[in-house]
Amino acid sequence: MSAPDDDVLLRLDGVVKHFPIRTGVFAGRSAGQVHAVDGVDLTVRRGETLGLVGETGCGKSTLARCITRLHDLTSGTVLFDGVDISRLSRRQLIPYRREMQMIFQDPFGSLNPHRRVGSIIGDPFAIHGIADGLLRRQRVRELMEKVGLNPEHYNRFPAEFSGGQRQRIGVARALALRPKLIVCDEPVSALDVSIQAQIINLLAELQDEFGLTYLFIAHDLSVVRHVSDRVAVMYLGKVVEVAPAEELFERPRHPYTVALLSAASVADPDVADRRERILLAGDVPSPVNPPSGCRFHPRCPKAQSRCEVEAPELVARVADTDDHPTACHFPVEPTDDLARAAVVPMRRATLFPGEQQRQ
Amino acid sequence: MSALPVELVRAEPPETPRAGEIGRDIEGRSPLRLAWARLRHDRVAIASTVTIAMLVLVAVGAPLIAHLVGHGPYTQYRLTGLTRDGLPVGPSGRFLLGTDNLGRDLFVRIVYGARVSLLVGVGSTLIAITAGVVIGVAAGYLGGVVDTFLARFMDVVLSFPFLLVAIAIVSVVGPSLTVSVLVIAFFSWATVGRIIRGQTLSIREREYIEAARSLGAGDLRIMVVDVLPNLEAPIIVYTTLLIPTAIVFESTLSFLGLGVVPPTPTWGSLLADSLQYYQVAWWYVLFPGLALLITTLAFNLLGDSVRDALDPRTERVFATRAGRRRWRAS
Numbered sequence: 309m310s311a312p313d314d315d316v317l318l319r320l321d322g323v324v325k326h327f328p329i330r331t332g333v334f335a336g337r338s339a340g341q342v343h344a345v346d347g348v349d350l351t352v353r354r355g356e357t358l359g360l361v362g363e364t365g366c367g368k369s370t371l372a373r374c375i376t377r378l379h380d381l382t383s384g385t386v387l388f389d390g391v392d393i394s395r396l397s398r399r400q401l402i403p404y405r406r407e408m409q410m411i412f413q414d415p416f417g418s419l420n421p422h423r424r425v426g427s428i429i430g431d432p433f434a435i436h437g438i439a440d441g442l443l444r445r446q447r448v449r450e451l452m453e454k455v456g457l458n459p460e461h462y463n464r465f466p467a468e469f470s471g472g473q474r475q476r477i478g479v480a481r482a483l484a485l486r487p488k489l490i491v492c493d494e495p496v497s498a499l500d501v502s503i504q505a506q507i508i509n510l511l512a513e514l515q516d517e518f519g520l521t522y523l524f525i526a527h528d529l530s531v532v533r534h535v536s537d538r539v540a541v542m543y544l545g546k547v548v549e550v551a552p553a554e555e556l557f558e559r560p561r562h563p564y565t566v567a568l569l570s571a572a573s574v575a576d577p578d579v580a581d582r583r584e585r586i587l588l589a590g591d592v593p594s595p596v597n598p599p600s601g602c603r604f605h606p607r608c609p610k611a612q613s614r615c616e617v618e619a620p621e622l623v624a625r626v627a628d629t630d631d632h633p634t635a636c637h638f639p640v641e642p643t644d645d646l647a648r649a650a651v652v653p654m655r656r657a658t659l660f661p662g663e664q665q666r667q
Numbered sequence: 668m669s670a671l672p673v674e675l676v677r678a679e680p681p682e683t684p685r686a687g688e689i690g691r692d693i694e695g696r697s698p699l700r701l702a703w704a705r706l707r708h709d710r711v712a713i714a715s716t717v718t719i720a721m722l723v724l725v726a727v728g729a730p731l732i733a734h735l736v737g738h739g740p741y742t743q744y745r746l747t748g749l750t751r752d753g754l755p756v757g758p759s760g761r762f763l764l765g766t767d768n769l770g771r772d773l774f775v776r777i778v779y780g781a782r783v784s785l786l787v788g789v790g791s792t793l794i795a796i797t798a799g800v801v802i803g804v805a806a807g808y809l810g811g812v813v814d815t816f817l818a819r820f821m822d823v824v825l826s827f828p829f830l831l832v833a834i835a836i837v838s839v840v841g842p843s844l845t846v847s848v849l850v851i852a853f854f855s856w857a858t859v860g861r862i863i864r865g866q867t868l869s870i871r872e873r874e875y876i877e878a879a880r881s882l883g884a885g886d887l888r889i890m891v892v893d894v895l896p897n898l899e900a901p902i903i904v905y906t907t908l909l910i911p912t913a914i915v916f917e918s919t920l921s922f923l924g925l926g927v928v929p930p931t932p933t934w935g936s937l938l939a940d941s942l943q944y945y946q947v948a949w950w951y952v953l954f955p956g957l958a959l960l961i962t963t964l965a966f967n968l969l970g971d972s973v974r975d976a977l978d979p980r981t982e983r984v985f986a987t988r989a990g991r992r993r994w995r996a997s
Contacts, residue, residue: 406883409881417873417875422697423892431879481882
């Protein structure tokens, strides 16, 4: 992680976002905190696509909203292009909003149903007072063409488009101000597989053309492997491993990454049958009261007493390059047989814990 | 990122504009226009719209009607309009709907009464809707302290006993048309405000609001450009439903002598005066009451139809099988 600084577009340092849980009629008493994002260090380099994976509820989307300042940070800093934007006021943020855009997951929810498509895509120009009147119309039409929409549909309403077309509208809106960074919050998970491919290819083409940098959040591992230059894995509000995409998938170091990868579906049924799947014991702990030390230790097959006490740092371990930091005291070696050490291999696994004990 | 293998990607079907459409924009029908199309198939809506249009015509053309009839609204026809005992005269060729206790033409007075009713109904509704929408959107969108303050204020207004406070205000300020409009508006806006606040609370959590914020839009812009258009349905529905309520409010005030100052005729004051004569002059009670009933009914039915048209998911109850068939066919 020692990339030269001018190479880094976005640097997160100890980003923390806690949500207070309020109870009581008068909304005053705080009954604890949801540790949605709990100390994330991450860098995104210029022109790359950084994939961010993790299961539902691990804080991916919250992290995205901290970066785009839709949430205020509890603590930590967000350096965008060398400037700390984590403490700027809304007014001070406006120039940075031009450089950093977001694509949302739900192509149905992210477009105002009562406004015409042309005016939705023209929004960035209107808000930042850039192009007016005919010029704006012209720019919007160009954008629509760029993302593969028919510019004649300028005056249609979002309801008249399919899911894939709507996501193209979202892409056009994000692209309007020629940003440097686009945060894609699960941009394809709501779409059909064939449409997913179209949107991903569109994003790739736009990246080549405009030199965009993507932070690509997804839970579909095959999509992430396909689009990402580097991948970061999150678990319970922390980044547990970062590595170049191929290396992460071929040689995962964190036990959680190994388990996560083994859960991904494989297209070839023969491979899927032969493959051993690691089933983790128990559920994801509650982010209200996360485990001590390493957050993964209650479910980790390699956990030792040290893991309960000392939280591992996200650093490159022995035998790893600087580019592949892992937050684990005892990273997985290629010789480890996690499936045996851990839990039950898939075929003998049962859904009911009671049955396991009877065997 | 690299492109996926070509065979994986199925191209979206190319949009082929029809012959007549080449070169011009394809315009989508707005939700409002779709609602309008549905409304036009609704017979009740058509009937009530026609009724309301006629009422407006009558109110606007009141002097013309008075001229045609040949009776002024304030002229007392002591010889022809009253019996020898000084009682009102019933409907006849000379007085279409009879006369009142002072020998004035009831028809002409009812026609003039429509002016006051519609003026107060529409005027106070516009004020109430504007205030309710502004305060409701501000409370719902801004939240926090603003919301707590505004929502509690609305609760306080709603907890006032309408008549007592109205009597108090009017007896201090003195009755007039303006006072009526303001008093009615003051007691109507909080209901609207509450509903708008509730709607805004749910709209605020939508992703497109987040999208606007991530683009750098300010609060005011989001409220006007993104929240307000999504409130058009409740605004239109509550406008049509508030007007009849306001008309009844005005009649109540006039009935109690707190509304428009006599001798200006209003339906409420006509009803109030008629009560002493209902045993001898049935027309004196019936026709002002009927005018009030028809007007409020027309507005209420229109309001219901508008609500159905704006929200196609609402259950429709069909009066006849033919109605259901027509609805399905349309």
